[in-house]
Amino acid sequence: MPCFGKTFVQCLWIGAVLAGGHSVPVERVPVNVSKGIPDASPEGLEPSRKHPCVCIDRYKNVECDESLRHETVDARYFRYEILCHSLSSGEPLRQLYRSLRSVAPDAQFVISVHKLSMAAIPARFLAGVKAHIVHLNTSYAQTFDSAAFEGLETRVLDLKSLADVPPPLEAISRIPKLGTLMLNGFHLEVVSKGLFPEGLTTLGLSSCAVRHVEEDAFPRGLLILNLNGNPDLTATSLENAFRDMSRLRTLVLQNTGVSNPTKDTFKGLKSLTTLHLSNCNIKQLDDDVFSLLPKLDSLYLGRNSLRHFGFMLGTNVSSLSIDDNNLTALDEALFEKIGARRLRALNLSNNGFTEVPHTLRHLSQLTMLSMRGNHISKLSWSALNVLRKLRTLDIGHNELITTEGSPDLPDLWLLDLSGNLLEDLQGTLTTLRLGKLDLASNRFEKLRIDELPKTLRSIRLEGRPTSRSQHCRFVFSLRVFRSGNITSQMCWRNNIRRNYQDQLASNG
Missing domain, CATH: 3.80.10.10 (Ribonuclease Inhibitor)
Known part of the structure; x- marks a missing residue:
């Protein structure tokens, strides 16, 4: 799902998608006795054949070091991660955890197990482990002991299966104070009452073959x-x-x-x-x-x-967000009613619009509009100028050949016109107070800086123009905005990504 408007990911999906791997022998994790910090794998941050579990400082992207000693119980939760791959037992993880706890008893950990190379998960698999988040890819494990998670303390349990087996709900019920349970890839056709702990505040049943949910389940x-x-x-x-x-x-x-x-x-x-x-x-x-x-x-x-x-x-x-549908028009009467609402972000990308609908004029509170990937050939600014609070406008990847009228959008900060057929801006953007402008993959042969807004901080222009001339394809004049004098001319060929915020000289 494209990131648009508010995202539930920030609230819910913590951590990366658990990846698979190959089964390898497991050995004990050596500990550096002089420092009390477990030795990391010689190959770097990834677990290896010799050391299936490593500790990573995710803020520094390095192995755990002396900073672990100073971690407190109220510190940021997600700095230190115990990362394991291809476990055939829980002992390497538990041993590393105990070593880390002896050094930093108050540190907060995330535990990520990327693969289990075992067919059955035994009792007390992670006994004695306390972590705020546990990501566990059970891979092709077929059975779980009813006491598999006995002795584990965590607020967030993220379980993934590749075996299409029922989730280990009895084992999960042994985890005290569990707040978030994420299940992915298990088989649970009917969700009935009493399956899940009443104390849960977040529940995920992604790709679990759910067909029916009973009342009050x-x-x-x-x-x-x-x-x-x-x-x-x-x-x-x-x-x-x-x-x-x-x-x-x-x-x-x-x-x-x-x-x-x-x-x-x-x-x-x-x-x-x-x-x-x-x-x-x-x-x-x-x-x-x-x-x-x-x-x-x-x-x-x-x-x-x-x-x-x-x-x-x-x-x-x-x-x-109503992107990727088959809309070609918007109902005038309906949008007149909606205009009285507080709609601020509207995504109409990848539909069948051939013009910017004039019905949008009713949305006086709109700050973000995306009509990317439609079939608009002419941009009529009059359809948008009533949107006085608009800050982001995306008309990229349409069929724009020309624009009509002049924009009058005092708050517009980001404009995306990439992936169109524009050859000339016709000086229409100079009145805008843009900070970011995307003109990539159009047909510009020549573009002068004085055709652009004075407030512009960054511009994106990469993309080959249609001309096959071997001469300079883009010519820019950088002017000193305070004095209006031309200070330099610069020429680029082929792909361009130019940020000239720091290139503009001051008048003195």
């Missing part, structure tokens, strides 16, 4: 719920699933079979602020589909098959 205290990647999960199978989840703030239903949601699908979600419905094959939505979500702030509907935007937005929606 999820813990009532959840703030974040991720059901991404369950294609057999439909709106019907979610009936009454959320009726008592009044605290839920973020719901992720992208890449599911929820293709025809109704307002009753979301009944009970009184506090929901962020809803992801991307790539659900949605072709049509009822006008009142989101009417029971009074606090909805961010809505993601990208990569669907919508041809008509006819649903009403709540008064609190500030960010709407």
Whole structure:
């Protein structure tokens, strides 16, 4: 999913995607007795055949050093990571952990196990380990002892499986005070009541083959719920699933079979602020589909098959992403009503628009607009000039040949016109107070700095022009903006990435 508007990643997905590897023999981890710090692998920061686990200072991107001694319990959580690869038992990890704890008893750790080379996870696999976050790729492990996680203390458990086996829920229940549980790649067709600890605030069931959710199956205290990647999960199978989840703030239903949601699908979600419905094959939505979500702030509907935007937005929606659909026009009457709302970010990228819709003039609070990847051949500034608060405008990768009128957008800071067919700016941008401008991959043969805004801090221009001339393809005049005098001329060929903020001389 493209980063647009607010991102739930900051709230939820901590750490990288766990990678696989090859099974290798495991030996004990040597410890440098003089320092009390475990020796790192000779090959660098990655675990090796000899040392399957290493400690990494992620802020410095080096092996753990003496700074570990000064770590306190209230320090930043994610600085030190114990990284393991291809474990055939938990002993190397536990041994390294004990060594680190003897040196820094208050340090906070993230533990990442990238692969287990074992078919069964034994009891007390990580006993004695205390870490704020544990990422564990169980690989092709088929069975888990019911006491596999007994003795483990963590607030966040991220489990990934490649074996398509049921999740080890009984073993997970042995972890005290678990707040976040992320399951990926397990097999859990039916979610029933009582499966998960009631104390959870975040639950992820990504790609877990979920087909049906029983009533009241999820813990009532959840703030974040991720059901991404369950294609057999439909709106019907979610009936009454959320009726008592009044605290839920973020719901992720992208890449599911929820293709025809109704307002009753979301009944009970009184506090929901962020809803992801991307790539659900949605072709049509009822006008009142989101009417029971009074606090909805961010809505993601990208990569669907919508041809008509006819649903009403709540008064609190500030960010709407409806990219990669089949929209060609916007309803005038509907947007006149939406204009009274607080919509500030609108993503209409990769649709079928041939012009900037004049209906956008009703969105007086808009600060970000993306119409990237449409079929717009002429940019009419009159359709945008009423958007007085607009700060970011992306018209990149359209079919722009020319612009019409002059822009009058006092707050516009970032303008993206890359990937079009423009040959001349016609002096239209000089009135803007831009900080960043992207003109890459157009047809400019010649561009003068005095055609650009005086406030410009950076400009992107790489991309081969259409001319095959062996002469200088781009000519820039850098002027001293305070005096208006030409100070130098510079010429580049082929690819260009120019930031001239520090090149502009002062008048004296």
